[in-house]
Amino acid sequence: MTHLRKTILAVDDTPAILKIIRGALHDEFFVYPATSVSAAMSTMAKTKIDLILLDIEMPEVSGFDFMELLKKHPTLKTVPVIFVTSHATEDFVIKAAMMGARDYIVKPFDTEVLRDKVYNALNLVRI
Numbered sequence: 001m002t003h004l005r006k007t008i009l010a011v012d013d014t015p016a017i018l019k020i021i022r023g024a025l026h027d028e029f030f031v032y033p034a035t036s037v038s039a040a041m042s043t044m045a046k047t048k049i050d051l052i053l054l055d056i057e058m059p060e061v062s063g064f065d066f067m068e069l070l071k072k073h074p075t076l077k078t079v080p081v082i083f084v085t086s087h088a089t090e091d092f093v094i095k096a097a098m099m100g101a102r103d104y105i106v107k108p109f110d111t112e113v114l115r116d117k118v119y120n121a122l123n124l125v126r127i
Contacts, residue, residue, distance in 0.1 A: 005030050006050040006122055011040045011066070012084065013058045017107065021053060021084070024111035025118065037061040037069075049079055051122055053105075056085040056092065067099050080121045084109065 007030040010021045018033040025031050032047060034040035037060055043049070052070070056063035063083060070076045080102040085092070088106045096104050102121040105114060 006124070007032065007047060008051045008053060008118065009034060009040055009043055009047075009049045010053045010084075011035075011037065011058070011063070012053075012055040014055075017055070017084070020111065021114065024114050028115075029118070037066045040066070044076065049076075051118060052079055052081045053084050053118075054081050056083060056087055056096075064095065064099065067101070071100060082117055082121055084114075 005028070008025060009032050010018050011034045012018050012021070013035050015033075015035065018035070022031045022033060032043045032049075034043055036058065040052075054063045054066065058066075061069075063085065067081055070079065070081065081100070082103040082105060083092075083096045083101050084105045084107065086107045093104050103117045105117060
């Protein structure tokens with residue numbers, strides 16, 4: 001039986017967070033880290049992405065602004081996005097939902113919760 005591994009783009013300006021995400025997911029998914037939106041765009045130009053884990057507070061372009069760019073792109077607008085952020089306020093959660101985010105994870109996060117939300121967003125069944 002062949003297993004097609006899904007590809008996840010993790011966008012966060014904190015390398016330690018990217019390391020945690022990769023460590024939690026690399027056994028089951030291809031995980032591409034990006035420390036900026038420009039690095040994320042470069043990765044997406046070369047690789048088909050199945051899911052984006054996205055921080056809100058980043059230099060250059062915020063996660064919300066990046067999400068707006070994604071929603072205008074013909075092939076990227078359907079890629080599910082999960083925000084992974086330290087912002088736990090209701091306003092941020094509501095804004096993310098209104099923008100079409102599939103889910104919202106508050107830092108610091110439990111890696112099992114991360115995996116569950118990734119599986120849910122990709123409509124996969126965990127075994």
